[in-house]
Amino acid sequence: MATETRTYPRRRSRFEIRDNLWKWIFLLPAVAIIVILLAVPVLWTLYAAFTDLHLYRIGDIETKFVGLANFEKLLSNRSFWRTAQNTVVFMLGVVPAQLIIGLTVALSLNNITRGQKLFRTWFLMPLMVSPVVVSFVVGRMLFQEDIGPINDILRNLGFEGVPWLTSPVWAMVALMVIDVWQWSSFMILMLLAALQGVPPDLHEAARVDGANQLQAFWKITVPLIMPITMTALLIRIIDAFKVVEIIMVLTGGGPGQATESVTLAIYRTGVKGGDLAFGSSQAYFLLIVLMIFGGAYLVLTRRAMGKD
Amino acid sequence: MGLAAQKRLRSTISYIVLGIWSFVLLFPMYWVTITSFKNRIDMSIKATYLPFIDFQPGLHAWNYLFVERLTWFLDPFMNSVLVAFISSAVALAIGSCAGYALARFDYGGRNNSIVLGFMSQRMFPGALFILAFLVMFRELGLLDTRLSLIIVYSSGAIPFIVWVMRDFFEGLPIEIEESAMIDGANRLGVLFRIAMPLAAPGLVAVFVLSLIGAWNEYLVALTLTFREAITIPLFMTMQVSQTGYTEWWNMSAISLVSVIPVVAAGMALEKYITGGLTFGALKG
Numbered sequence: 001m002a003t004e005t006r007t008y009p010r011r012r013s014r015f016e017i018r019d020n021l022w023k024w025i026f027l028l029p030a031v032a033i034i035v036i037l038l039a040v041p042v043l044w045t046l047y048a049a050f051t052d053l054h055l056y057r058i059g060d061i062e063t064k065f066v067g068l069a070n071f072e073k074l075l076s077n078r079s080f081w082r083t084a085q086n087t088v089v090f091m092l093g094v095v096p097a098q099l100i101i102g103l104t105v106a107l108s109l110n111n112i113t114r115g116q117k118l119f120r121t122w123f124l125m126p127l128m129v130s131p132v133v134v135s136f137v138v139g140r141m142l143f144q145e146d147i148g149p150i151n152d153i154l155r156n157l158g159f160e161g162v163p164w165l166t167s168p169v170w171a172m173v174a175l176m177v178i179d180v181w182q183w184s185s186f187m188i189l190m191l192l193a194a195l196q197g198v199p200p201d202l203h204e205a206a207r208v209d210g211a212n213q214l215q216a217f218w219k220i221t222v223p224l225i226m227p228i229t230m231t232a233l234l235i236r237i238i239d240a241f242k243v244v245e246i247i248m249v250l251t252g253g254g255p256g257q258a259t260e261s262v263t264l265a266i267y268r269t270g271v272k273g274g275d276l277a278f279g280s281s282q283a284y285f286l287l288i289v290l291m292i293f294g295g296a297y298l299v300l301t302r303r304a305m306g307k308d
Numbered sequence: 309m310g311l312a313a314q315k316r317l318r319s320t321i322s323y324i325v326l327g328i329w330s331f332v333l334l335f336p337m338y339w340v341t342i343t344s345f346k347n348r349i350d351m352s353i354k355a356t357y358l359p360f361i362d363f364q365p366g367l368h369a370w371n372y373l374f375v376e377r378l379t380w381f382l383d384p385f386m387n388s389v390l391v392a393f394i395s396s397a398v399a400l401a402i403g404s405c406a407g408y409a410l411a412r413f414d415y416g417g418r419n420n421s422i423v424l425g426f427m428s429q430r431m432f433p434g435a436l437f438i439l440a441f442l443v444m445f446r447e448l449g450l451l452d453t454r455l456s457l458i459i460v461y462s463s464g465a466i467p468f469i470v471w472v473m474r475d476f477f478e479g480l481p482i483e484i485e486e487s488a489m490i491d492g493a494n495r496l497g498v499l500f501r502i503a504m505p506l507a508a509p510g511l512v513a514v515f516v517l518s519l520i521g522a523w524n525e526y527l528v529a530l531t532l533t534f535r536e537a538i539t540i541p542l543f544m545t546m547q548v549s550q551t552g553y554t555e556w557w558n559m560s561a562i563s564l565v566s567v568i569p570v571v572a573a574g575m576a577l578e579k580y581i582t583g584g585l586t587f588g589a590l591k592g
Contacts, residue, residue, distance in 0.1 A: 022495035023413040030406035030426075030466050037463035038429055041440030048439065058443065105329050108322035119326050121578040126333060127585065128574035130524030132541040133563045136548070137340045141556065149339065152355035181332065186585070193586045235430075242433050245526045249545060263527075266435040271531050276439050283436040294431025298424055305420050 048280035055274030070281035080282060082257050083265040086172070090261065091240040093176040094183070098236055099229075101180065102187025109188070110195040123189065126182045134182050135249035143174045168258030171251050175259055178246050183239070187232055194228035195221070227300065234297040238290055262286050344369050344560035369557035373565070381562070384543035388566075391454050391539060392522040395461035400515050402462070403469030404507070408499055410470065411477035412485075423474060426467035438531040445532055454537045460528050465518035472584055476510035477503060513580035520570045540566045 049070055051063045074080055105123070109116055126134070142150050143164035151161035164174045198221055206216040244263035247253060253260030253268070260268075262282060270279020345365035346356070356362035373381055410419050441460060442451075450456040484506075485498045493501070504511065526541045533542065544562055547555075574581050 019495040022499075023409060023415075026405040026409035026499075027413075027415070027422075029402045030470060031422075033402065033463050033466060034426060034429070037459070038432070041437045041444070042432065044440045044443070045436050055442070101329070104325055108325040111318055111322040112326070113319075115326075117578075119330065120582065121575050122330055122333065124574055124578055124581060125337075125571055128520055128571045129567050130526065130541050130570075132524070132526050132544055133567050134336075136544065136559065137336045137563055140548075141339060141343065141560075142336060147355050149355045149357065181336070184329075185333075189582055190586050193582075238431055242435070244435070248526070248530075249548070263433060263435040267438065267527070267531070270435075270439045271442055276443065279435075279439050283433060283439065286433045287431075287436055290431045290433055294428065297431065298428060301427065302420065302424060305423075 045280045045283055048276050049284050051277050053276040053280075055270075055276055066277070070277050071285075073278060074281050074285060079257060080262075080265060083260045083262045084285075086257075086259060087241055087243065087261045087263075089172065090176060090179075090243055091237060093172070094179045094240050095233065095236050097176070097180045098184045098187045099233065101184040102191050102232075105184070105188045106191035106195055109192050120189070120192070123185045126185050129182070131182065131245040132249050135178055135246035138178045138181055139174055139246065139250035143177075165251060166255060168255055171255060171259050175243075175246055175250060178250065179240070179243065183236060186236065190228055190232040191225065194225035197228075198224045227304070231297065231300050231304075234293050234300070237293050238297065241286065241290055241293075340560045340563050343556050344564055346557050346560075348557075369561040372558055373561045381543075381565075384538050384540050385565075387454055387537055388523055388539040391457045391461065391537075392519050394454075395458045395522050396465060396515050396518040398458065399462040399465035399469055399518050400511065403466040403514070404473045404504070404511060405499070406466075407470045407473030407475075408477045408503055410474045412482075423471055426470045429464075429467045434527050438528060441528065442531050452533045452535055452537050456532045457522075457525075457529060457537065457539070460532070461518075461522040461525065465514075465521060469514045469518065472514050473507065473510055476507050480506050509580050510584075512577060513584040516573055516577055516581060517584050520574060523566075523570050 050065055050067060052066050052069075053063050109119055112119075142148055145151055145161060145164055145166070148164075151164070155161055162170055164170050202220050202224075203216055206220050207213075211219065242263055243261050244267065247259055247261055247264050248267075251259045253264050263286070266279045266282045266286070269275045269282065273279075342357075342359055342365070345359060345367065346363060347366050347368065350356050350363035359365040410423060413419075415422060437460075441456075445451050445453075445456045450459075480503060485502055488498050488502055489495075523539075524541065525539070526545075529539050529542045530545075533539070538546070540562070544559065544566070547562070548559060
């Protein structure tokens with residue numbers, strides 16, 4: 001990674017000499033904790049992925065290196081590919097929906113003068129609620145097939161009740177709705193922050209020059225909010241790939257394997273089943289996918305840092 | 309259409325959009341609240357929407373939770389409180405010191421890289437950690453202890469705190485600190501007497517955000533705890549699997565008790581929290 005030289009004001013060098021000790025005392029605990037609790041698990045999991053490590057056999061028999069066997073097993077494992085497919089479908093369902101809702105609501109918020117703070121505060125609410133509660137309330141209660149309000153309203157309108165939790169497709173839809181309910185707010189707040197950074201006179205100047213509302217939006221607003229939008233999208237993509245908690249509460253991965261995500265599969269094989277080796281190889285597969293998006297996120301972040 | 313009329317139309321449409329989304333967010337909260345006042349009979353035949361009209365609200369779920377089974381609920385509640393507060397306090401102490409250091413000292417021009425190293429944690433999936441943590445804490449004999457959760461949650465919150473606080477400290481005027489040091493104060497005094505008080509809004513924001521994160525966390529708690537040290541989210545799902553999703557009113561009451569403190573804290577500190585949440589991109 002390229003290093004950037006920060007140019008500090010000259011007068012600061014005097015302090016640097018005087019309190020060289022504090023410089024390390026302040027930083028090292030954080031670094032030590034992150035190394036121990038971040039780097040060690042990451043490396044240990046990599047090690048485990050190349051062995052036959054099993055939770056219930058640790059210490060009993062010697063751990064053997066098995067080379068790429070776990071990864072071969074992974075690539076030919078249809079059940080794993082099913083979970084990978086589910087995870088991608090979930091991500092492709094929720095992220096665009098959150099972007100559209102986020103943009104629509106953020107534009108509306110940016111448009112109004114009275115009550116903006118009130119709405120902003122209210123929209124923060126879902127982000128504070130635990131996924132377990134959201135999944136229980138929105139999923140289990142609202143989508144309940146017999147006496148839940150959604151099916152009740154549908155029936156009163158003359159439709160059939162939807163088999164939300166028993167049909168593979170609808171169960172996935174229900175999970176997507178839960179995630180959209182919870183995380184659209186993140187998009188709203190990010191995009192609102194971006195929109196508020198657009199100087200209003202730029203917009204007006206374009207209008208004076210004869211651009212209509214839509215042209216001004218595409219030519220002025222969109223390019224200016226693009227960096228924040230990209231960052232927000234990357235964060236949501238990464239988080240959507242990690243989805244697990246709402247699934248555990250709502251469907252447990254079912255019906256069958258229709259809604260099992262990669263993370264849930266890792267929990268099932270590694271923690272519940274005790275197959276640490278195979279679980280680790282799946283975790284690494286997920287990590288590699290996330291690193292592509294995470295790398296892009298870090299590049300954008302670094303660029304933003306360079307601007308200050 | 310005149311400009312004023314156009315403007316009025318736009319603002320009307322905006323309020324309609326905001327109203328719809330507010331309702332979407334409100335309805336589940338309304339539903340869980342009324343359900344916590346329902347009786348078995350109100351939920352056995354069909355959906356009921358309006359208290360006093362559709363059904364007669366009763367307090368028996370609340371009575372069950374706070375009178376009959378208080379001790380049963382109190383343990384996980386206290387676990388959540390202790391784990392969330394201690395882990396956030398530890399993370400705040402360690403993370404803000406590092407954030408300050410990265411704002412004020414030069415680490416061979418690598419300050420940005422160090423911060424990005426902390427931030428790279430974001431892309432690591434939780435699934436990658438739970439397997440290693442399970443083995444680590446089992447070897448240490450710390451499974452099913454609050455300590456294990458405190459360790460994991462504080463390490464999870466530190467990168468975010470470093471990232472936000474570093475920027476916050478950079479925004480503070482350096483002159484006050486310099487003159488204090490010329491007057492003979494050492495760095496520790498400067499940090500605690502000058503920089504920390506000035507950074508209080510940032511410290512509150514990151515503290516509350518890590519509090520909420522720890523309070524709501526589920527996957528690690530599920531992996532590392534099972535009886536003594538369970539937190540509220542885990543307690544909820546355990547109840548659900550025991551009662552088979554039938555005692556909606558009790559579950560609703562538990563949901564509300566677990567949600568109200570954090571939502572209230574988050575919304576009360578809206579200004580700081582929104583800043584902390586959207587921070588990374590705000591600078592873009």
